[in-house]
Amino acid sequence: MYNFDFVKPASVEDAVAALSGDEAQPLSGGMTLLPSMKQRLNAPATLVSLTGIDALKGVCRDGDMLVIGAATPHAVVARDAAADYPALAELAGQIGDPMVRNRGTIGGSLANNDPSACYPAAALASGATIVTDKREIAAEEFFQGMFATALDEGEIITSVKFPIPQKAAYAKFAQPASRFALTGAFVAQYADGARVAITGASENGVFRWSEAETALSSNFSADALNGLAASADQMIGDLHGTPEYRAHLVGVMTRRAVGAAH
Amino acid sequence: MPKDGGIGASTKRREDVRFLTGNGRYTDDINLRGQAHAFFLRSQVAHGKINTIDTSAAEAMDGVIRIFTAKDFEGVGGVPCGWLITDKHGQPMQEPKHPVLAEGKVRHVGDPIAVVIAETLDQARDAAEAIDLDIEDLPAVVDMKAALSADAPKVHDELSSNLCYDWGFVEENKAAVDEAFASAAHVTSLELVNQRLIANPMEPRVAVGDYDPWNDNSTLYTTSQNPHVIRLLMGAFVLGIPEHKLRVVAPDVGGGFGAKIFHYAEEAFCTFAARQLKRPVKWTSSRSEAFMSDAHGRDHVTKIELALDAENNFTAIRTETYANMGAYLSTFAPSVPTWLHGTLMAGNYRTPLIYVNVKAVFTNTVPVDAYRGAGRPEATFQLERVVDKAARELGVDPVELRRQNFIKADQFPYATPVAVEYDTGNYDATMDKMLELSDYAGFAARAEESKKRGKLRGFGIAHYIEACGIAPSNLVGQLGARAGLYESATVRVNATGSISIYTGSHSHGQGHETTFAQVVADMIGIDAGQVEINHGDTANTPMGMGTYGSRSLAVGGSALVKATNKVINKAKKIAAHLLEASEADIELADGKFTVAGTDKSVDWAGVTLAAYVPHNYPLESMEPGLEETAFYDPSNFTYPSGAYGCEVEVDPDTGEVEIIGFTAADDFGNVVNPMIVEGQVHGGLAQGIGQALLERCVYDADGQLVSGSYMDYAMPRADNVPNYTVDHSCVTPCTHNPLGVKGCGEAGAIGSPPAVINAVIDALQRGGHSHVTHIDMPASPSRVWAAMNAK
């Protein structure tokens, strides 16, 4: 790790001000950022901690929306979202290990947009809105390929608004070593149709599986997916699985998520 | 019932109190006054020519004390190899120099190029980044067969090729073996990969070098399984420091699994640098560094063939193996694919003719050496896989085919065609025990039930033999070992009767402090709490060879028994004097010396006190004091064996394998502490299951380490392993050591991989995927799915 300055502001305004400095970077749970700094792959001059800002924390219901503060750890989502959006709470409860769940946050996960991360699937399948200090960004526009998002330099996520579905589930097939998603499918049914988001599989990061959405929108059952197969084109191939295997898992995990939706 | 604390008691491990409360003292806990920190700058390319190393900018940086490169090691020896293999033509293996720091070329990712010594680790790291390296990329060789092609780039320019040796065993049998294949009724053949693994002990390696210029004494604190071996190799071959001026201390060590047997460049470096700088120098490996600098394990590519006659008797075995040595020869690397592998190819069977060919190959990868089981897992895996495949091809029960060919209980001692003589065993007994404990008879019903849930259930069997308790020194000397393999113990009885033991064995998780004390306490009949075990410091332990190859109790324990018997003999003489009786009439029981047939007695402490306060003592005929040392050199290996049964369920949708049950019925001979033995088996099974289903070290074609962290290298976790059923009630005591013990440390890792893979194949075959006859390890979900769906 290289030397850096550390500030822990108490308000979003102060955080944004601190982030306007040279090579400043927000720090949330640090579960992704700190290891990369320890390996000297990342060298911010200033870390602006977001975890001292009360406004960025907590889970609350707002009509048919569930609003989650960006600096809310996964463990808190797993507990506090359980009543309103159980599929989301279950997803959070399956991330990493207890340390990761108690430190890592939803804002950090979405901002990082790891192609194998779990939350992006939930955000995209829910048609969530990513709220920042400057604007509101639809999930569709927010995720822009592996590790890429619509966030501007110095812009921070403040909360995420999830429309609550009629039913939903996340089915994750864990990569054997990291236990991130080798392929994960988040399926959500809304009054106006079903949405399916796939993580872990594509070289372009999280994506919506539109054929499955069409099929499920007219018949929300695993059988509706019979005969549907995702293409192996542009799927990730690595030592844990070929593109063909991942494409196959897209079907399996989607089917399982539909079966488990509640 | 075993006496509490004596042999046979499941005494809780006394060392766990300090380990579990965070009070162990590991090498990284050692911080000496004035200590400087070393950071190793390592190669990022697999193969390259070093044009220049410019350290001038780095030297000027804050806190930098000195920067070392290869030129500082002119006149210093290379890291030695401890075993010479003679090839099938009678020629010595090709043995390249292994410099402490890369000389002229880098040969694998992680090869150390320069070391920065600074006041703090961060300063050393900062300066290392300022070293200007000019390294010209050379094409790398990674694949072993490609490395042997005529136009392959050479890892070592001074060698004639990348072939270390081409070994044939037993070369004289080759023609007869070929003939047996020509006349066989059936031949089963199998090509397989025993993949490269990374040991990953919980504690990464650490070395602290210290130097006392006033006495010219060097001390190395290091994470080693065998401090005396390190002292010998480093002192005599690398640095030229005589033993009396060199002390090596291996304090608490957090697991080794083989990777901490070897003498590493970093140890020699810290010892050397401390002398140069007259300051302590410390290096602690990071986990990422460990992936590219700890010796790796396994990495064999094998073709095995089994010949059978018309009655299904095994008539011959023929194998051809490519064994990866990596870029340099690690300490015992050449012995692993040869003597630790070829000699085990008879397994538990009466196969009369065996020929093993091994080509050891240099590649631009991390050196490969012994890893839990070392050669024996590789032998067992191929043999137990090919036997299973033969049973399937012949349509016979895999249990019955094994039984039919087993060496039977009345055939011991049994000389195999691969140069070893098994002293005892009863393979039918362990097989019966495993089948009973795993409810093999009920398997069909369980498979039916799985099918209803859409899962494919399979049962896999493996029966293993291993050669442990290494080893008779004169024999291994003939086979090329450059060391003896005896063990030592000093039993120092204190005046008031307590006992301090100094053993040449080393404990890094095995529990010697508990079990060795049990042995001595049992022999004398005193409380185990009266006995303290000291190990790991060459300054106070007799020369010993350390711990690996499941040898501690069989060899080190035997030395301990010998030394304790010497003590008891002398104590009896003292007791005879005190009791005014003849020595022949003195009996020792329950810590008391009695004159046979009388009630005259003196207790243990009475005798020990007399030895050290010799007022009433036969000084004219006997020295005072009560302390004895013994060295024990075994007359044979020990041969633990066992039957393993693995039951799996395969998810046909994803290819995921779940281990439902695992039964291990082992014959370890006599057992000193059943709880510790079970723990050893559990750990071995976890490592074997890790190899079978999860672990795999992967290099890309350019020699970059793809599985360089836990993000990609899959270690087994608690939820990957089942609740094991472990049994060691089948006992055929070793015939040639005093305790009748065989060794249990590696068994689990040796016997489990073929049991798991046999189970996976069984599940797929039963599930209708009859084209799947083999899956290479790890049987990851993607591989199983691909095998099922291959056309």
Ligand SMILES: Cc1cc2nc3c(=O)[nH]c(=O)nc-3n(C[C@H](O)[C@H](O)[C@H](O)COP(=O)(O)OP(=O)(O)OC[C@H]3O[C@@H](n4cnc5c(N)ncnc54)[C@H](O)[C@@H]3O)c2cc1C
């Ligand atoms: C062992 C382990 C296992 C894991 N397993 C999983 C898993 O199974 N599934 C999964 O999805 N994830 C997994 N993760 C990742 C985990 O969820 C991380 O916590 C998460 O990806 C990052 O969140 P964080 O709060 O720690 O962010 P940090 O590490 O603090 O930051 C990550 C990045 O986001 C930026 N950032 C942080 N907060 C904001 C914000 N509010 N606005 C803008 N930018 C911001 C930072 O500057 C940084 O670039 C795992 C991590 C570990 C270490």
